[in-house]
Amino acid sequence: xxxxxIKAEWYKLKHHHIYAILIIGPLLTLLIGMLNPMMGDMGAYxxxxxxxxxxxxxxxxLFLPLITGVIACIICRYEHQAGxxxxxxxxxxxxxxxxxxKLILIALLVLIIQMIYGLVIFxxxxxxxxxxxxxxxxxxxxxxxxxxxxxxxxxxxxxAAMHWRSFAVAFTINVVFTLPSxxxxxxxxxxxFYPWAQPFFAMYVDExxxxxxxxxxxxxxxxxxxxxxxxxxxxIATFKQKAI
Amino acid sequence: xxxxxxAELAKIKRKGFLFLAFLGAxxxxxxQMVNYGVRKEWLMQQNPDYWQYYLxxxxxxxxxxxxxxxxxxxxxxxNVEEETNAWKQQLALPISKKSLYLAKFLVIFVYLILAASLxxxxxxxxGIFLDxxxxxxxxxxxxxxxxxxxxxxxxxxxxxxISVVSKxxxxxxxxxxxxxxxxxxxxxxxxxxxxxxxxLGQPLFNIGLGVVAGALLLIVGxxxxxxxxxx
Numbered sequence: 391x392x393x394x395x396i397k398a399e400w401y402k403l404k405h406h407h408i409y410a411i412l413i414i415g416p417l418l419t420l421l422i423g424m425l426n427p428m429m430g431d432m433g434a435y436x437x438x439x440x441x442x443x444x445x446x447x448x449x450x451x452l453f454l455p456l457i458t459g460v461i462a463c464i465i466c467r468y469e470h471q472a473g474x475x476x477x478x479x480x481x482x483x484x485x486x487x488x489x490x491x492k493l494i495l496i497a498l499l500v501l502i503i504q505m506i507y508g509l510v511i512f513x514x515x516x517x518x519x520x521x522x523x524x525x526x527x528x529x530x531x532x533x534x535x536x537x538x539x540x541x542x543x544x545x546x547x548x549x550a551a552m553h554w555r556s557f558a559v560a561f562t563i564n565v566v567f568t569l570p571s572x573x574x575x576x577x578x579x580x581x582x583f584y585p586w587a588q589p590f591f592a593m594y595v596d597e598x599x600x601x602x603x604x605x606x607x608x609x610x611x612x613x614x615x616x617x618x619x620x621x622x623x624x625x626i627a628t629f630k631q632k633a634i
Numbered sequence: 635x636x637x638x639x640x641a642e643l644a645k646i647k648r649k650g651f652l653f654l655a656f657l658g659a660x661x662x663x664x665x666q667m668v669n670y671g672v673r674k675e676w677l678m679q680q681n682p683d684y685w686q687y688y689l690x691x692x693x694x695x696x697x698x699x700x701x702x703x704x705x706x707x708x709x710x711x712x713n714v715e716e717e718t719n720a721w722k723q724q725l726a727l728p729i730s731k732k733s734l735y736l737a738k739f740l741v742i743f744v745y746l747i748l749a750a751s752l753x754x755x756x757x758x759x760x761g762i763f764l765d766x767x768x769x770x771x772x773x774x775x776x777x778x779x780x781x782x783x784x785x786x787x788x789x790x791x792x793x794x795x796i797s798v799v800s801k802x803x804x805x806x807x808x809x810x811x812x813x814x815x816x817x818x819x820x821x822x823x824x825x826x827x828x829x830x831x832x833x834l835g836q837p838l839f840n841i842g843l844g845v846v847a848g849a850l851l852l853i854v855g856x857x858x859x860x861x862x863x864x865x
Binding site: 570 | 650710802812
């Protein structure tokens with residue numbers, strides 16, 4: 391059932407420049423990372439590590455949380471515009487199924503963005519002729535870790551996008567929660583407990599390039615898992631109550 | 635023009651513009667409230683001129699706040715027409731398309747100036763609260779609060795243009811995120827790129843170019859909107 395619903399959602403998406411949205415973030419952060427004046431000074435430093443250092447910051451800290459909101463808005467646009475919420479009500483699917491299928495599709499799209507990001511890094515490094523082997527294991531881990539860490543944002547943004555017709559409201563909520571991460575990542579006390587800073591921590595690479603997902607699993611479970619469940623329950627509960 | 639602006643103001647009633655202006659200004663200062671709240675002693679050791687260092691900290695967040703605020707305002711102000719497909723009705727009225735566009739721009743500008751005034755007020759209030767025991771540099775605070783708006787005009791004019799002519803607001807938001815990321819990472823780029831202007835590295839140059847490029851983009855957007863068919 392869910393599979394069919396996800397497919398239906400995907401058809402609705404196709405006309406919304408979705409491919410451009412998937413590719414723009416990785417390319418933009420590559421540009422920002424490559425042009426960083428400090429990039430040239432890294433010298434003998436591990437070349438992949440310095441590339442991650444300059445790219446992961448704008449990407450995981452700001453782009454990833456913000457883009458989840460945009461995708462959530464696109465995914466609800468059709469229903470808001472053409473009275474699609476009513477049409478849903480005539481079909482033999484529960485509201486929870488609708489919600490979950492939208493959620494899964496957003497998560498899949500974010501995963502695709504993450505994979506494009508990995509690919510872009512790989513191509514950039516290869517073209518530049520880095521003489522060190524591409525650290526597959528490290529990149530694979532931060533791609534998956536960063537992806538999992540966006541789940542609370544996906545759930546909250548889907549709730550906002552379903553609730554308000556206006557994109558601007560959902561986007562404002564997104565911005566208000568995302569910006570404090572800039573400060574939160576500098577704080578050892580507060581940062582680890584701020585859900586919006588988790589994608590950054592999950593994608594942070596230290597010199598040893600080791601560690602499972604780079605952050606303690608217990609912290610990830612507590613902060614990311616906890617806030618995800620809260621936002622998910624909030625989203626499903628309000629969608630069930632929503633008058634359409 | 636006053637009438638058109640009044641009409642625009644009526645349309646955006648209860649859309650949270652005032653709240654947004656407040657939020658932007660307060661948010662910038664609130665970041666420093668957290669910063670100084672957590673580690674005031676350490677920050678005070680960084681520079682003997684406390685006010686200057688405090689203003690420097692504030693300034694680092696102003697450009698991204700203006701860019702984000704501008705994106706949200708431009709999307710909101712075209713939202714009424716977008717949601718209700720009112721562009722056509724708007725154009726059935728005996729008003730010129732160009733002045734309609736200009737009115738929207740001016741309303742956004744007014745709100746940005748309002749946000750800047752609030753920023754001035756909050757910066758001053760929290761600065762006084764921090765009790766630096768040094769003379770208050772009023773003129774610097776005024777400059778820091780208002781001038782970045784002028785240097786950001788090209789980005790605002792571009793966002794308004796995209797927001798008015800694009801079929802879906804997602805395009806405007808996505809390009810907005812690009813502009814925001816470029817502004818946030820502006821120091822990766824050479825001095826002349828527009829995303830560095832709001833930081834006022836070379837105030838005269840940045841503001842002059844900002845106003846000129848902003849006016850140019852406003853005119854280009856206005857003409858593009860003028861010759862386009864109503865959606």
